[in-house]
Amino acid sequence: MTAVLELKNVTKRFGGEVALDRLSIALEANEYISLLGPSGSGKSTLLRIIAGFEKPDAGDVLLEGRSLAQVPAYRRGIGFVSQGFALFPHLSVFENVAFGLRNREDDPLRDGAALRRRVDEMLGLVGLADLGDRGTDQISGGQKQRVALARTLVADPKIILLDEPLGALDANLRTRMRVELRRIRQQLGITFVHVTGNEDEALAMGDRVAVLDRGRLAQISDPDSVYNRPESARVAKFLNCYNMFEGRCDGDGVFQTSGASLSCSPDGAGPGMYCVRFDKIKVTPAPAASQAAGTGIQATFITSEYSGPRITYFFRGPGEKVLEVEYHLSHQRPEEFSVGDEYWLSWLPDEALVYFQ
Amino acid sequence: MGNRPFLRSALAFYTLLFISFLYAPFVVLGILSFQAGPEGGPQFPIIEWSVYWYEHIFGLTPPSRVAPLPIGEALIRSLSLAFMTMVTSTVLGTMTAQAFRRRFKGSGFVFYLVVLGMIVPGVLVGLGLALVANNLGISRTWWGTAYVAHVLYTFPFAFLVMLAIFNRFDRSVEEAAWSLGVTPMRTFRKVTFPLIFPGVLSSMLFAFTLSYDEFPRTLFAAGADLTLPLAIYGTFSVEIHPNIFAFGVLTTLFSFSILAVYGILMSLSVRRARRASIQEDIE
Amino acid sequence: MDASRDSNALSDGGSERATAESVRTEQAARQQARSGTSSARSTTAMLLAPGTIWMLLFLVVPMLMMVYVSFWTQKTFSIEPTLTVQSWVAFFSSETYFAALLRTIKIWLIVLATTFALGYPTALFIGLFIKNKTLQTIVLVLCVVPFWTSFLIRVLAWRPMLGKEGAVNIVLEKLGLISEPIEVLLFTEFSVVVGMTQIYVVFMVGPIAFMLSRIDPSLIEAARDLGAGTWRIFRTIIFPLSLPGVVVGAIFVSVMVLGEFATSAALSGRKVNLLGNIIVTQVGSLKWAFAAVVGVILTAVMAVVIAALLRFVDLRKEL
Numbered sequence: 001m002t003a004v005l006e007l008k009n010v011t012k013r014f015g016g017e018v019a020l021d022r023l024s025i026a027l028e029a030n031e032y033i034s035l036l037g038p039s040g041s042g043k044s045t046l047l048r049i050i051a052g053f054e055k056p057d058a059g060d061v062l063l064e065g066r067s068l069a070q071v072p073a074y075r076r077g078i079g080f081v082s083q084g085f086a087l088f089p090h091l092s093v094f095e096n097v098a099f100g101l102r103n104r105e106d107d108p109l110r111d112g113a114a115l116r117r118r119v120d121e122m123l124g125l126v127g128l129a130d131l132g133d134r135g136t137d138q139i140s141g142g143q144k145q146r147v148a149l150a151r152t153l154v155a156d157p158k159i160i161l162l163d164e165p166l167g168a169l170d171a172n173l174r175t176r177m178r179v180e181l182r183r184i185r186q187q188l189g190i191t192f193v194h195v196t197g198n199e200d201e202a203l204a205m206g207d208r209v210a211v212l213d214r215g216r217l218a219q220i221s222d223p224d225s226v227y228n229r230p231e232s233a234r235v236a237k238f239l240n241c242y243n244m245f246e247g248r249c250d251g252d253g254v255f256q257t258s259g260a261s262l263s264c265s266p267d268g269a270g271p272g273m274y275c276v277r278f279d280k281i282k283v284t285p286a287p288a289a290s291q292a293a294g295t296g297i298q299a300t301f302i303t304s305e306y307s308g309p310r311i312t313y314f315f316r317g318p319g320e321k322v323l324e325v326e327y328h329l330s331h332q333r334p335e336e337f338s339v340g341d342e343y344w345l346s347w348l349p350d351e352a353l354v355y356f357q
Numbered sequence: 358m359g360n361r362p363f364l365r366s367a368l369a370f371y372t373l374l375f376i377s378f379l380y381a382p383f384v385v386l387g388i389l390s391f392q393a394g395p396e397g398g399p400q401f402p403i404i405e406w407s408v409y410w411y412e413h414i415f416g417l418t419p420p421s422r423v424a425p426l427p428i429g430e431a432l433i434r435s436l437s438l439a440f441m442t443m444v445t446s447t448v449l450g451t452m453t454a455q456a457f458r459r460r461f462k463g464s465g466f467v468f469y470l471v472v473l474g475m476i477v478p479g480v481l482v483g484l485g486l487a488l489v490a491n492n493l494g495i496s497r498t499w500w501g502t503a504y505v506a507h508v509l510y511t512f513p514f515a516f517l518v519m520l521a522i523f524n525r526f527d528r529s530v531e532e533a534a535w536s537l538g539v540t541p542m543r544t545f546r547k548v549t550f551p552l553i554f555p556g557v558l559s560s561m562l563f564a565f566t567l568s569y570d571e572f573p574r575t576l577f578a579a580g581a582d583l584t585l586p587l588a589i590y591g592t593f594s595v596e597i598h599p600n601i602f603a604f605g606v607l608t609t610l611f612s613f614s615i616l617a618v619y620g621i622l623m624s625l626s627v628r629r630a631r632r633a634s635i636q637e638d639i640e
Numbered sequence: 641m642d643a644s645r646d647s648n649a650l651s652d653g654g655s656e657r658a659t660a661e662s663v664r665t666e667q668a669a670r671q672q673a674r675s676g677t678s679s680a681r682s683t684t685a686m687l688l689a690p691g692t693i694w695m696l697l698f699l700v701v702p703m704l705m706m707v708y709v710s711f712w713t714q715k716t717f718s719i720e721p722t723l724t725v726q727s728w729v730a731f732f733s734s735e736t737y738f739a740a741l742l743r744t745i746k747i748w749l750i751v752l753a754t755t756f757a758l759g760y761p762t763a764l765f766i767g768l769f770i771k772n773k774t775l776q777t778i779v780l781v782l783c784v785v786p787f788w789t790s791f792l793i794r795v796l797a798w799r800p801m802l803g804k805e806g807a808v809n810i811v812l813e814k815l816g817l818i819s820e821p822i823e824v825l826l827f828t829e830f831s832v833v834v835g836m837t838q839i840y841v842v843f844m845v846g847p848i849a850f851m852l853s854r855i856d857p858s859l860i861e862a863a864r865d866l867g868a869g870t871w872r873i874f875r876t877i878i879f880p881l882s883l884p885g886v887v888v889g890a891i892f893v894s895v896m897v898l899g900e901f902a903t904s905a906a907l908s909g910r911k912v913n914l915l916g917n918i919i920v921t922q923v924g925s926l927k928w929a930f931a932a933v934v935g936v937i938l939t940a941v942m943a944v945v946i947a948a949l950l951r952f953v954d955l956r957k958e959l
Contacts, residue, residue, distance in 0.1 A: 052536075074536070074538050075538070080532065086532065088534075099534065099539070100534075103544075368765040372765045376782060382789075382794050382795075382801065385797045386796075399799065450691075465956070467692055470696070474699055478895070481703070481899065481939060482699065485699075485701075485935070487923070488706055512691060572791060572902060586792055593792075609788055
């Protein structure tokens with residue numbers, strides 16, 4: 001596959017702060033990329049540079065091999081859906097979708113019937129067929145999201161950039177919109193770049209997930225690799241599903257952290273970060289007889305949180321550290337722990353990831 | 358502080374007095390405009406209630422020793438001048454404020470340069486323009502030098518209004534339009550302008566009324582053909598009559614009608630924005 | 641690194657919160673992002689040019705011209721571009737003209753004081769005691785409505801108010817407070833001050849009320865809880881927080897009062913001559929050079945006053 005969009009050493013500073021630091025990335029045609037990063041990682045800046053709203057201080061953006069340096073936003077043919085949706089408040093839903101076709105510089109659509117047909121078709125695709133006459137303040141958040149999407153899709157862009165597109169929606173709607181987005185994307189075959197701060201969303205949506213950290217690309221790979229084999233401690237941290245212990249390992253397979261020693265694979269030494277995923281941990285009453293089955297830590301049960309397919313247990317470990325344990329209820333039964341009691345949290349040393357600095 | 362009942366009622370009472378102080382002259386001229394004529398003077402008490410002085414303004418009374426107010430042409434001039442000023446200063450104010458949405462070097466200088474127009478006393482603006490005009494051999498006219506002076510005064514107001522509007526403007530809707538392939542020029546016309554229209558309307562209102570009532574700048578800049586405030590000023594030096602009060606009442610009513618038009622346009626544009634009508638204008 | 645994780649662990653709102661934070665910071669970044677491309681820069685220049693040129697050509701050049709002409713030679717009915725300080729000497733050696741300068745400053749100071757004293761309580765009421773924003777706006781608009789009457793006619797209306805047979809005297813006599821009408825009400829400095837105060841006081845009320853309405857009520861409550869009395873709260877919290885409004889109001893009032901001549905012409909019977917009045921009479925008798933001298937002096941006074949007031953506030957931030 002060929003790269004449809006390529007960023008080469010893109011650098012962007014705001015005042016003294018570096019938002020993007022020599023970032024390079026290549027997107028393939030008909031690919032859905034999730035851009036995951038914490039606040040301030042530069043992910044929105046990256047999107048705005050691709051869209052042409054910001055100019056990079058250094059580096060280049062290539063669309064189908066052609067530099068975009070001298071191409072203004074309105075000639076790029078790149079769709080952009082912003083987080084607040086940015087609907088035109090003075091126009092109806094229909095007019096919002098028709099706006100680009102009607103007013104674009106390149107071949108504006110003047111034929112009323114053709115315009116109506118295309119807009120209606122697009123409204124149908126996003127499931128808003130009956131709402132064309134509504135004002136933008138007479139529709140719900142999810143519907144606004146669809147209008148924003150329809151408005152962008154109808155222009156037939158090569159790439160669509162989504163800036164935290166689901167951030168303004170409530171959790172329920174967010175899940176539904178994810179399905180919707182995937183369906184639309186399958187129907188149209190366009191490259192999507194989806195910026196999000198939410199790890200679940202990034203993993204669920206992307207063919208590939210790019211993790212951004214402090215203006216640099218920390219990792220780019222398929223969701224499974226990102227989730228199971230984060231390339232750095234920071235990536236593991238953004239994924240929000242790892243218990244992390246700071247400490248050091250002396251190359252003997254023992255990782256020393258405050259108040260505990262944990263087993264790990266014996267290669268590598270020095271100060272580092274020991275990570276173990278929430279769902280890899282087993283809980284047994286302390287003191288456990290079966291300490292040999294793996295490595296572990298003693299902790300006090302605090303509370304649990306039930307969320308349908310899974311349940312999360314919170315424990316307080318050494319040094320007041322809060323640890324999370326996740327049970328997937330499809331293949332585990334929820335357990336009753338009593339608050340304040342001591343438990344032994346254990347896992348297999350192979351399951352732990354250690355990152356050295 | 359807000360829950361001190363005595364202090365609260367004392368201040369409320371004071372505010373009432375304060376507002377009556379603001380309105381006192383208007384009330385007085387309202388009452389005296391109904392003075393009997395032509396023998397009744399511009400003072401209390403009212404000899405007899407009459408609309409004589411209103412008729413006098415429109416030339417409906419038999420000739421008397423009180424000359425009619427020289428307002429016919431002056432009114433036309435003032436209205437035309439106010440209209441020209443309104444259009445120019447709103448355009449300039451919107452353009453300049455639009456430029457201020459982007460940071461640029463020397464923005465402080467331009468800001469104060471523009472604001473200077475409302476700070477420099479009118480009499481100095483008029484004097485300076487008159488000196489330049491005289492020296493260049495340009496004759497001073499209401500549609501030339503006075504127009505220029507009026508825009509100097511109203512442009513800063515329009516600029517500040519538009520600056521405030523743009524400060525609250527969400528630029529992501531413009532970006533949305535660009536990303537749909539619409540040029541910045543057309544985006545301004547089709548998206549930005551409709552959204553800032555209430556601000557434009559306010560600038561226009563400011564400019565029109567300030568220009569319509571402008572006096573100190575016009576005094577030296579207008580030349581031989583007088584505007585309305587100059588015509589009124591001309592009656593200062595001689596004896597004043599209640600006809601000028603009657604005229605004051607009429608111009609006030611006129612001002613209110615402009616305010617009403619503004620209010621109607623404003624609510625219409627707000628409602629239009631809200632209702633989001635389908636515009637079928639396919640160009 | 642782990643600390644942030646810990647604080648979020650129990651809320652499960654970590655990712656939502658992170659999203660909200662990212663919105664804020666990215667928006668801040670967006671605000672910062674005004675770095676221009678060359679085409680954007682030329683657009684800015686094109687947008688700025690007409691307004692800037694207008695101000696430079698029609699305001700700055702004429703002001704410089706005024707300074708220049710103040711050194712020209714004044715003939716009986718004309719001026720000649722031969723440089724001299726004759727008009728300057730004439731101004732400072734004439735007792736009448738120098739007195740006008742002093743009177744202008746005096747009237748300005750008095751009006752500044754009266755607009756502040758009369759306006760502050762009203763601003764206090766509007767800004768602090770009226771909680772409802774709509775009602776606040778209504779009362780402020782109520783204060784502005786008199787401005788829709790012609791400025792000159794409004795000034796003129798003080799004559800039948802303050803005259804010997806005016807409304808004030810009639811009322812006072814009816815009340816039995818005076819037996820003879822007070823004559824000094826009209827055509828004196830008093831009437832000029834009253835007229836100006838009535839016209840300009842609103843420009844003091846507006847900015848002060850605005851500043852007061854921005855005071856966080858919980859601040860005052862907190863002070864009250866700490867046992868501070870009303871007067872003490874006013875002195876230590878409310879008044880200091882309203883000061884920027886006072887300064888902006890003072891700038892408005894100063895700018896307008898210093899250049900005044902119409903009010904004094906209408907209400908002083910030509911007895912109170914301010915610098916503005918002198919310019920008008922001098923231009924009337926074609927003494928352009930002399931008028932220019934007075935103009936330059938007036939500009940200098942203005943500049944000093946404004947510069948002094950601007951030391952206290954950043955106009956760009958307050959407007």
